[in-house]
Amino acid sequence: MELTIMIKKRVFLLTLISGGLVAALVSCSSPTVKYGDPTSAKPISTDFGSNDLQQTANSMVNSMLTFPPVVELTRNRRPIIEVSKVNNKTMQHIDTQSLTDSIRTKLLRSGKFRFTDRSSDKQTIEEIRAQQESGLNDQNTVTQFGQQYSAEFILVSNLSEIKQRNEDVIDVYYKFTMSLKNLKTGILEWSDEQEIRKIKER
């Protein structure tokens, strides 16, 4: 009788521990679809990823906003900047527009700069033309052509990559360089680089 109770107790304990283990395994390993953290830094490959984009945008904006001549430039006014396309010298297809959009958004939200946007010129022209020609708008409130402000500065940038590999290791080095150029004088007022190195080991 006592032996039966002891065996039952042990079986119960074993079942409990095994159950816990299975639950832990299932919770960790079962395939699921879930929302991830868009700010996660976990690299999945050596390709230029979302966190590389965020790091680069962050680094460039912090550098530019704390550079003493730029601090002086923005102390009492908000200069107007145009952002040019990134010169992508890597072998990858990278949405560089997304990178410059992030940089522009951060700079704009700092309250230190204003921006022009050449990429929406077509829509702007269509809208002004519609206001002037459709006959729907009060002519006193219609926007006239030739009133827009011009950019004083342009942000130019390059993204390059050096890739090295052997049987066991893929080593990719990225360098993003950005400069702020005065359109009137042609002088580079600020420039900085962000380096990222990603290593994949077998």
Place this chain on the structure above:
Amino acid sequence: MKKILFSALSAVSLLFVQGCWTSVMDVDGAADGTSTVNFKNSPVDIKVLDTRSRFVNGLLQVNLELESGYSNPYRLEYKFSWYDSGGMEVDPARSAWIPFYLNGRETKTIQGLAPNPSAKAFKIKFREADKQ
């Protein structure tokens, strides 16, 4: 023998459960440079040697000097959050986790800049990169 089996099973269960959890250490700070380290029981093994802050063109800039508690290379991630004078988070969910690498017992400085002039206080979260 049975005790060993129970212990082994329990240890494996704990390992799997712990593998799924993320624990962070954070540092709260104010514009005057004062700071507090929270969650000291976090597995993140770094010392905050110095915290400094200042305003650059109206933007709060923070400088943290850290020392690794490990004698081996250590991969960590950090993330800044910024708060206005009323304690509301400024531009929440915009800042990204930034990976950083410390050699054994190395001292390194990290810097952050507030996204706009309304930020008057900050929080920095740290977590171990390999646990993500």
